Amino acid sequence: MSPLRRVLPHVVVLAVFAVLLWFLPGTIRALFGQASVSYVTLVTNAASLAILALSWDLLARTGQVSLAHAAFFGAGAYSTALLSRFADVPLWLGIPLGGVVAGLIALALGPVTLRLHGIYFAIATLSFTEVLRAVVHQLPSRIAGGAPGLNVPALFRPTFVAGEMERWEVAFIRNEGYFLIYAAVLVFTLLLSIIIQRTRLRYAFTAVRTNQEVAAVMGVNPARTKLLAFVLSSVPVGLLGAVAAHRFGSVNPFETFSIHTTVLALVTPIFGGLYTTVGPLLGATVLAGIEETLRRSLDSGYMIAYGVVLVFAVLFMPRGLVGLLGKLFRRRREAAK
Amino acid sequence: MSLLDVSGLSKQFGGLTAVAGMNFTVTGGEILAIIGPNGAGKTTMLNLLSGLLQPTAGSIRLNGTDLAGKLPDVRCHLGLGRAFQVVQPFPEMTVAENVNVGALFGQPGTTAVEAEALTRDALMTSGLWHLRDTPAEDLTLMQEKRLEIARALATRPLILLLDEVMAGLRPGEAREAIDLVRRIRDTGVTVIFIEHVMPVVKDLADRVIVMDYGRMIAEGSYAEVTANPAVIEAYLGTDEEGEDAL
Amino acid sequence: MDLSLLLQAITSGLLSSGLYALVAIGLALAIGVIGIVNFAHGEFFMIGAFLTYQLAVSLGFDPLLSILVVAPLLFLLGAFLYRTTVHYVLGAPELNQMLLTFGLGIILQNLALLVWGGDPRTVPSIPYRSLSFNIGDVTVGAVMLGSFVISMLLVLGLYWLLYRTPLGRGMRAVAQSRIGASLVGLNVDRTYLVTFAVSAALAGIGGVMIAVIQSPSPTVGLTFTLKAFAIVVLAGLGNIRGIIWASVLVALAESLIANLVPNGDSLRNAVFFSIIFLVLILRGRRPA
Numbered sequence: 001m002s003p004l005r006r007v008l009p010h011v012v013v014l015a016v017f018a019v020l021l022w023f024l025p026g027t028i029r030a031l032f033g034q035a036s037v038s039y040v041t042l043v044t045n046a047a048s049l050a051i052l053a054l055s056w057d058l059l060a061r062t063g064q065v066s067l068a069h070a071a072f073f074g075a076g077a078y079s080t081a082l083l084s085r086f087a088d089v090p091l092w093l094g095i096p097l098g099g100v101v102a103g104l105i106a107l108a109l110g111p112v113t114l115r116l117h118g119i120y121f122a123i124a125t126l127s128f129t130e131v132l133r134a135v136v137h138q139l140p141s142r143i144a145g146g147a148p149g150l151n152v153p154a155l156f157r158p159t160f161v162a163g164e165m166e167r168w169e170v171a172f173i174r175n176e177g178y179f180l181i182y183a184a185v186l187v188f189t190l191l192l193s194i195i196i197q198r199t200r201l202r203y204a205f206t207a208v209r210t211n212q213e214v215a216a217v218m219g220v221n222p223a224r225t226k227l228l229a230f231v232l233s234s235v236p237v238g239l240l241g242a243v244a245a246h247r248f249g250s251v252n253p254f255e256t257f258s259i260h261t262t263v264l265a266l267v268t269p270i271f272g273g274l275y276t277t278v279g280p281l282l283g284a285t286v287l288a289g290i291e292e293t294l295r296r297s298l299d300s301g302y303m304i305a306y307g308v309v310l311v312f313a314v315l316f317m318p319r320g321l322v323g324l325l326g327k328l329f330r331r332r333r334e335a336a337k
Numbered sequence: 338m339s340l341l342d343v344s345g346l347s348k349q350f351g352g353l354t355a356v357a358g359m360n361f362t363v364t365g366g367e368i369l370a371i372i373g374p375n376g377a378g379k380t381t382m383l384n385l386l387s388g389l390l391q392p393t394a395g396s397i398r399l400n401g402t403d404l405a406g407k408l409p410d411v412r413c414h415l416g417l418g419r420a421f422q423v424v425q426p427f428p429e430m431t432v433a434e435n436v437n438v439g440a441l442f443g444q445p446g447t448t449a450v451e452a453e454a455l456t457r458d459a460l461m462t463s464g465l466w467h468l469r470d471t472p473a474e475d476l477t478l479m480q481e482k483r484l485e486i487a488r489a490l491a492t493r494p495l496i497l498l499l500d501e502v503m504a505g506l507r508p509g510e511a512r513e514a515i516d517l518v519r520r521i522r523d524t525g526v527t528v529i530f531i532e533h534v535m536p537v538v539k540d541l542a543d544r545v546i547v548m549d550y551g552r553m554i555a556e557g558s559y560a561e562v563t564a565n566p567a568v569i570e571a572y573l574g575t576d577e578e579g580e581d582a583l
Numbered sequence: 584m585d586l587s588l589l590l591q592a593i594t595s596g597l598l599s600s601g602l603y604a605l606v607a608i609g610l611a612l613a614i615g616v617i618g619i620v621n622f623a624h625g626e627f628f629m630i631g632a633f634l635t636y637q638l639a640v641s642l643g644f645d646p647l648l649s650i651l652v653v654a655p656l657l658f659l660l661g662a663f664l665y666r667t668t669v670h671y672v673l674g675a676p677e678l679n680q681m682l683l684t685f686g687l688g689i690i691l692q693n694l695a696l697l698v699w700g701g702d703p704r705t706v707p708s709i710p711y712r713s714l715s716f717n718i719g720d721v722t723v724g725a726v727m728l729g730s731f732v733i734s735m736l737l738v739l740g741l742y743w744l745l746y747r748t749p750l751g752r753g754m755r756a757v758a759q760s761r762i763g764a765s766l767v768g769l770n771v772d773r774t775y776l777v778t779f780a781v782s783a784a785l786a787g788i789g790g791v792m793i794a795v796i797q798s799p800s801p802t803v804g805l806t807f808t809l810k811a812f813a814i815v816v817l818a819g820l821g822n823i824r825g826i827i828w829a830s831v832l833v834a835l836a837e838s839l840i841a842n843l844v845p846n847g848d849s850l851r852n853a854v855f856f857s858i859i860f861l862v863l864i865l866r867g868r869r870p871a
Contacts, residue, residue, distance in 0.1 A: 215438075303692075
C-alpha cells in the first residue's frame, strides 16, 4: 500500500475533527450561554496541553526524552514579543515566526546533544533551557525587557456594542478567537503526528528508539533521524508559545521559561499513552479537566496532581490510558467469545 | 576484483590491541568462516567491517570503494548486511514490520511497494512467512535468529555478516540454520560468519580464517586449518574448550 | 584586579564547596550504588531547609539542633519513598526511573508549596547569623565556616562508612556488581534502602544549613539537584572520591564569576547550568 493511501483515511478523519473544532465554540455558547466563556478557556487549555503532549511524544519516539520544551515555548513567545515590539508587521506573523525560531534552535541544539542518551540528554536539555532563560534575563532591558519582561499586544480586541450583544460576549469572542488559533496549531501538530505514524518515518523512529546500532546497520541514519524528530517536535511548541504570548499579554523570563511547561509536556503523553496519536489527545483532555478542578481548590501547588499522575503512570500504567483501554476491550472481547 | 579487501586492519583500545594487521580478501559468492578462541577479536573484526568501530590503522574496501569514515548506515547502503549475536528485535512491531525496516532503508530510494516485495522474499527465504504478523517479542530463540537474518537480507546485501548464529541452538535447529545460510548464498549473497561450533564450520565454510590475539594465524580450507599446529596450539593452549572445539 | 576581592571570592567559594560536596555526594551514592539518578534529590534538600524553618518557628529550635531531627526524619522519608516506589522501578528502563524520581520531585515540591507557600522563608532569630571574623583582608562568616566544617565532617564520615564499615563495604560491593553481591549473601534490597535513605538524610542536613545561609523557597530543590548532578558528572560517574575536587572546582567557578564579573551575581545559576551543559556535551564526545 502506498504511503499516500495509508495516510489519507487519517487525514480525512483529521479534517472532520478540524471542522468539529471550528464549530465547537459556537456550540458551547449555544449550550451554556454566559458560562461558555470559561468553557472555551477550558478547551483552549486542553488544546494547549494536547499540542505540548503530541510534540513531546514525537521526540520521545526516537528515544529522546527532552526537558527542553519550555525553551522552545519561551523562544516562540519571545520571538513574537520582540517582533511586535520592533517591527511594523501584522501581529499574527509572530506566530509562524515563533515556530521557525524554535525549529532553528532545535536545528542548532540537536547535533550538539545527539550523542547523549537517556538521562544525560534529559539533563543537557534542561540545562539548556535554564541557560536560555538566563540569557534572555540578562539581555538589555530595552531589547528583551529584563526580569519584568515585555508586554505583548493582544490579537483580538473585540469592542462592546451596547444593544447588539451582552457584556460577556466580548470576552467570548476574544476567547473564541484564541481557541481557533490554538485549534489550528493543534490540527497542524496532529498532521505531523499522523504523517510520522503512517509513513516509513514510523519505522525509522522506532528503530532508532529501540537500538541505534541495529538501526544503523539496517540503513537508518540515527543522527539524521533524531535531528529530524527534534526539529519537528519543536516547531509546534514554538507556535504555541507565540500564541500564548498574545493570549496572556506578556512574557517574562521566569514564567515563560518555566519548567511547568516541560512537566505538562511529558506527563500528559505518558499518562495518555506514548507513541500513539490518540494517547496524548486523551491524556490532554483528562488532565485539562483535572487541572481545572484542582486549580479552583488549591492555589499554588496544584501541580502536585501532575506529579502524582506521573508516579502512578510509571508504576501502574506502562502503556498509559490507551494501554489500559486496550486491555479492557481485549478482556471484553475474550469474555464475549 | 575481490568483493571485500581488508588490508592491514588494526584496532587498539588504549593499551589493548584487539585486532592487529588483518589482511584478507573475500570473493563474491563464497562462505567464509572466521574462527578462533574467545577474545581473539572476531566480533571486533565484524564491528570494524560494519562501521560500528573505526580502525586505528588499515583499510577496508568493498567493491573497490574505501569504507574509511563511512557510517554503518552508509555501509549498509553499499551492501554490507549485519546480523547480531544477541538478537534485538524491535519489540513493538510484528515480524513483517521488523523486516520492513531493513527493506525500506537498506537501499536508498526504495519505495514502499518495492519494500513490501523485499520483505516477502526475505521472510520466505528465512522461513518466517507464516509468522509475519506475530509480535516480534513473542518469538522463540530460533525464530528470533531467523528474524535477525531476514532483517539483514531485506537490505539487499552483497555481503552478510553473521555473528555466532548457532549459539544456543539445538542440533535440529542448527541443521535448519545451516540450510538457511546455504539458501542465502544461493541467492547470490556472500557470507562471512563467526562461529564456535566446529561441525557447522566444517559443513558450511568454503574457506576458514583463524584469529588469535587479534592476528590471523591461519587461512585455508577447514581441513587445512584444523591440521595447522599453530591453530591447535591456540585452542588447546587457552582453555579446555579447545579440545571439544576440534 | 583587587587582590583582596579575589581572595574573598576564593574564600567564599572554598567555604561553599563543603555544602555542595555534601549534597553532591548523596546523589553520587544513589547513582553509584543503586544506579538511579534521583531527580528528587534536591527536594530532600529543600524539605530539610523548610523543616528547619518550621522547627525554629514552632518550637524555637536552633538550626544546629534541627540537624538532629531533620537527619532521621529525612532518612525515614527516603526509606519510605524507596520502599513504596523506587524499589519497583529498579528493573525498569532508565527512562522510567528518571520519570519516577522526576514525579516524586514534583510531588515533594508542590507539597511544600501547599504547606508553606511560594515565598522565601527566613529562619528567625539566629544569634550567630551575622557573626564573622577577619583574616587579613578576608571576611569569613561564622555560618559559612560552620557549614563547611560540618559538611566536611559528614563527607569524611561517609568515606569512613564506605571504606571501614561492613555496611559501607556492602554498598561498594553492590555498586560494583549487584549479582556478585547477592551471591555472597548480601541483602541487596536492604543495601539500596539504606543508601537511598542516607542520601536523603545527607541532602536534608545540607538543607538545614542553606536555611541559615539564605532564605530558601520551595523551588530551590531543582536548582540544587542540577548543581549536584553537575558535580557528580564532573567528578565522573561512580567516582565518589572525586566529588570533593569537583565541588571545589564548581564552587570556586561560581564564586569567582559572581564576585568578579560585573553583574555576576545574577549569572550565578547560568554559570552552573552552562557548566553542566558543556561537561555533558564534551564528555559525550569521547570517541568510541
